[in-house]
Amino acid sequence: MHDRPITHLRHVDIAVQDYEKQIAFYEEKWGLTKVGSDGDVTYFAAEGSPEQYVIRVRRSQEKRLDLVSYGAADRESVDALAERLASDGVHLVGEPDVLQTPGGGYGFRFFDVEGRTVEVSTEVAARQHRRIEEREDIPVRLSHVVLNSPEPEKLLAWYERYLDFRLTDTNVHPRLGGIMWFLRCNPQHHSMAIARCPHVSLHHASFEMRGLDEYMRGSGRLMRDGVHKVWGPGRHRAGDNTFTYFHDPNGNTMEYTTELETLDEDSWHPHLYSTEDPETSDQWGTSNPMNDFVSREMFNDPDRGLFAAPPV
Structure with missing residues (x-):
C-alpha cells in the first residue's frame, strides 16, 4: 500500500x-x-x-x-x-x-x-499520448482544480484528514482572513485549492500548456476569438504559475496556465500571502486588476448536485 x-x-x-x-x-x-x-x-x-x-x-x-x-x-x-x-x-x-x-x-x-x-x-489503462510541439497552443494535461466553499476551513480540514492533502500556501485578505488555500498530493505546488465563496461550486479547472510561448499564444487566440476573458494574462505568487481565466459557454471558469512550481516537500514551509500586495495576485502586473467583480465572476452558480451522485 x-x-x-x-x-x-x-x-x-x-x-x-x-x-x-x-x-x-x-x-x-x-x-x-x-x-x-x-x-x-x-x-x-x-x-x-x-x-x-x-x-x-x-x-x-x-x-x-x-x-x-x-x-x-x-x-x-x-x-x-x-x-x-x-x-x-x-x-x-x-x-x-x-x-x-x-x-x-x-x-x-x-x-x-x-x-x-x-x-x-x-489501474486505469494509460492512453497513447504524444509530445506537444513548440508553438502548439493546446493543453498538455489537466493541472489542478479549485473548489468554492462557504466554509473553507472545514473543507480544508476534511481533505487533510481523509485524503492526506497537504497545505502548501494560503492567500489572506486583511478583513476576511484566508481566502484561498493551496493543497498538494504530490510535489506539484497544488493539485487542488479551496476558495472562500458564498456557496458550494466549481471555481475553476486549470490546464497546463507546454511553456510560456504556448500559454501566451493560446491565451491570445481565445481573446481574439471573443471568448470571455475573466482575468489575465499574469503570474500568480502562490505556485509561481501563469494564469488566464476564461468563461466557457455555460459560465464555468477555465484556466490556461504553465510553469506551476514543483516543491521539495521535505523542506517546504507554507506561506501566508497578503492580497494587499498586488504581486500576490499578479507578479507581472500585466493582468486586469483583481477586484470584487472578477471574484464574483469566479463564484459560478450554486452547485445543484450536492449529495447526489451523477447518473454515470
Whole structure:
C-alpha cells in the first residue's frame, strides 16, 4: 500500500445545460481531443496526457460539478481508503469495484463533507499520448482544480484528514482572513485549492500548456476569438504559475496556465500571502486588476448536485 492515498488529479466531470456549445468549445477552441461520446456524455483528452480523459461533459437540465477524480497507487490504497472513510461515517456512493468508464480500472466514489462526488481509482489503462510541439497552443494535461466553499476551513480540514492533502500556501485578505488555500498530493505546488465563496461550486479547472510561448499564444487566440476573458494574462505568487481565466459557454471558469512550481516537500514551509500586495495576485502586473467583480465572476452558480451522485 502506498503511503499517500492520492497520487494525482485524473479528471473533472461537469454537467451542463447547453451541451452542444460546451462540446464545441472544448473541441474547437480549448484544444482538447474528443475521445468518446454516447450522445449525452462526451469525454475529452489532453494530447500530452496519459489519462484516458481530463474532462467529461454530461447533458443535464441542471448545471453541476459531477465529480472530481483522483488517482491512487494500487488496489490496497483504494480499499484502505474506502474502509477508513466508511468507518468514519463518510457516505460512500459504492464499494470499490471495476470501473465502467473509459480505461477501466478499480475504484469507488464518495461524498466530501460538502456533498461533492469524489472518485478515487487505480489501474486505469494509460492512453497513447504524444509530445506537444513548440508553438502548439493546446493543453498538455489537466493541472489542478479549485473548489468554492462557504466554509473553507472545514473543507480544508476534511481533505487533510481523509485524503492526506497537504497545505502548501494560503492567500489572506486583511478583513476576511484566508481566502484561498493551496493543497498538494504530490510535489506539484497544488493539485487542488479551496476558495472562500458564498456557496458550494466549481471555481475553476486549470490546464497546463507546454511553456510560456504556448500559454501566451493560446491565451491570445481565445481573446481574439471573443471568448470571455475573466482575468489575465499574469503570474500568480502562490505556485509561481501563469494564469488566464476564461468563461466557457455555460459560465464555468477555465484556466490556461504553465510553469506551476514543483516543491521539495521535505523542506517546504507554507506561506501566508497578503492580497494587499498586488504581486500576490499578479507578479507581472500585466493582468486586469483583481477586484470584487472578477471574484464574483469566479463564484459560478450554486452547485445543484450536492449529495447526489451523477447518473454515470
